[in-house]
Amino acid sequence: MKITQISIKNFRLLEDIELCLEDGTTVIIGRNNSGKTSLTQLFRRLLEDTSTRFKLEYFSLGVHEQFWNAYELHRSEKDEVDIRQALPIISTTLTVEYGKDEDLGPLADFVIDLNEECTSAQIIIRYALAPGKIAQLFADLDEDKNAFFKALKERIPKFFVAAIEAQDPNDPTNQKSLGGGDLRSVLKFAFINAQRALDDASNKEKAILGKIFEKLFTAASSETANTTDQATANALKSAADTVQDQIDENFNEQLKNLAPTFDLFGYPGLTDPQLRTETVLKVEQLFSNHTTVGYLGVNGVNLPESYNGLGPRNLIYILLKLFAFFKEFTNQQPASGVQLIFIEEPEAHLHPQMQSVFIRKLEEIRDLFAKEYNNNNAWPVQFVVTTHSSHIANEATFDSMRYFLTKLCPQESLLYKTEIKDLRTGLSDKKNQESDEEKLKMSDREFLHKYMTLTSCDLLFADRAILIEGATERLLLPEMIRKSDDTMIDTEQKLGSKYLTVIEVGGHHAHRFFRLLDFLNLRTLIITDIDSTKRTETGKMKKDGEPAIKQVKCPVSEGEQSSNSCINAWFKNPQEVNPSCGDLLVKNSTQKINRNLRLAFQIPHVDKDACGRSFEDAFLLANPKKFGITGKDSKERESQAWLSATRIDKTDFALHHAIIDTEWITPRYIEEGLQWLAGDASCTSSYSEKTATPAEAETDGNADD
Secondary structure (H helix, E strand, O other), X not given: OEEEEEEEEEEOOEEEEEEEOOOOEEEEEEOOOOOHHHHHHHHHHHHHOOOOOOOHHHEOHHHHHHHHHHHHHHHOOOOHHHHHHHOOOEEEEEEEEOOOOOOOHHHHHHOOOOOOOOOEEEEEEEEEEOOOOHHHHHOOOOOOHHHHHHHHHHHHHHHEEEEEEEEEOOEEEEEEEEOHHHHHHHEEEEEEOOOOOOOOOOOOOXXXXXXXXXXXXXXXXXXXXXXXXXXXXXHHHHHHHHHHHHHHHHHHXXXXXXXXXXXXXXXXXXXXXXXXXXXXXXXXXXXXXXXXXXXXEEOOEEEOHHHOOHHHHHHHHHHHHHHHHHHHHHHOOOOOOEEEEEXXXXXXXXXXXXHHHHHHHHHHHHHHHHHHHOOOOOOOEEEEXXXXXXXXXXXXXXXXXXXXXXXXXXXXXXXXXXXXXXXXXXXXXXXXXXXXXXXXXXHHHHHHHHHHHHHOOOHHHOOEEEEEOXXXXXXXXXXXXXXXXXXXXXXXXXXXXXXXXXXXXXXXXHHHHHHHHHHHOOEEEEEOOOOEEEEEEXXXXXXXXOEEEEEEEOOHHHOOEEOOHHHHHHHOOOOOOOOEHHHHHOOOOHHHEEOOEEEXXXXXXXXXXXXXXXXXXXXXXXXXXXOXXXXXXXXXXXXXXXXXXXXXOHHHHHHHHHHHOOOXXXXXXXXXXXXXXXXXXXXOOHHHHOOOOHHHHOOOOHHHO
């Protein structure tokens, strides 16, 4: 038995989403404020305790207007059915799959279809206006909108209630009302919070781990616990009873001497009531208030819990919590069908390697608990892990990842809602798995996962991305971004104000990222080299007697085509013919943009001037006087830059101009790309507006003075 899908409507950022769950672990990733916390909060409020009161703020901002529309219908004395339909409802639909021969247990109450081939049940939890409460909800409300919603905030918690229904997967009109107890008997929910109070080192430090042992003791004490656990719990109780006897005989006898004798006060009618002290010792209180978990020290002195590092304490805490959840689940009678555990931000205080190991070992821990502590009976648990860690995300498979993306609502420019991108379905097309195209897609998919695992890139969490070829661009890019930002007036548009990731992919692999970047809706600049080549004879003959031909590097003016895989994939036409260098140089900005992706490759820094083949010679041509590029015409300047670039030590060159000598001009093709990436698509680089001749360009700019 397992939960396969969760559908949510109208809860905070989750206005209308569907989330498919893996059998084992589902990893929720995304940028800040993308709805990950909304997901766990919904389950806390709506499923952990269905009596929890909801507030107006819990409804998605995009549906608030529906309250006003319903109010206007009420004022117009419309039918109650129409008014109720106009009111928004927070709903969660859970789809539970089960085996044909599986013992349904408590789930049987939710299976209401008559189709023998159907192996799924749908559970719907709705938070809606209680029956017969329309008049009370809208009574004596002000016609001013602000006053209306202010009053509504007070009334929604009073008049909105949760209702649980089973729905026939084959017939939505076939429904059956059930209670919160029915739901919790089928599904067990548990949470490991993001805020775990592990760093409280004050004198009042909470015994975090000790409290978990209290829960383990409670589970072991239950009537449904196995005999070994019950024996351990009874032994703990017996030890506490022994101490209790000593307290009764000695401690309480001396404690009564601290109390006064009341007849000494001489009040009329007040006789000594003979007060007797009694101290009650319970094992639960020992764990809750008086037990800390320490670590083995030396000379019989144990070290306190806080002496261990926050990382190990966090990991121990998570493992103990999982074990406590496991014990609670296996001891429950009747047994629940499945358990769903939300783990928020497990990366807190864990170093990168430990983060990667954690996500790999999570399902191994599940199987180990079942083997060692449940007679090898499976623990039907599903994990939902929310994370901001690129190490956890890169270690997880694409199939297990769900990408939470915040998008503007179409009708309101200031309202946002969450869209979920399922990387399992988004990066593959199961309809044509046997086609050559699909095999290529799967190849790209495997490449991306391996690349991201090896490089631990944070592509999945960034606001903007830049793909570059090599180390030279990486070293100089921060200074280029600073220079570009300095030309912008709007601070929010500056790239320095955004979460920007730079990924080094080379010229032969950038095109493999196209589908992923487009799927993630991530605004990305791809900086690559034009890599011009021309045909030349090798000096050998082919079998047919024709001279053998190969492509060799050459200056752009001599180039016939580009050897760059990224550029060719971008501009490839239906005839599978790669564009010529001449065609590439006349491509306009629109042709270099595909939705959220923009391609940037070398173009003349000044119109009709020489064009560089690689970053280095383009950099030289953008700063001709600084590097002695003084040829009398574009052909000569191109040749000078070409030869100078071949003699450059790329790393030393980049470090020098990134740290020591920063007085230079960014090549035009990169500057235009950075301005586009900053977010203002209408912004045009100052270079494209120049009408200066190549000769004039030699004295243009402070960098050449």
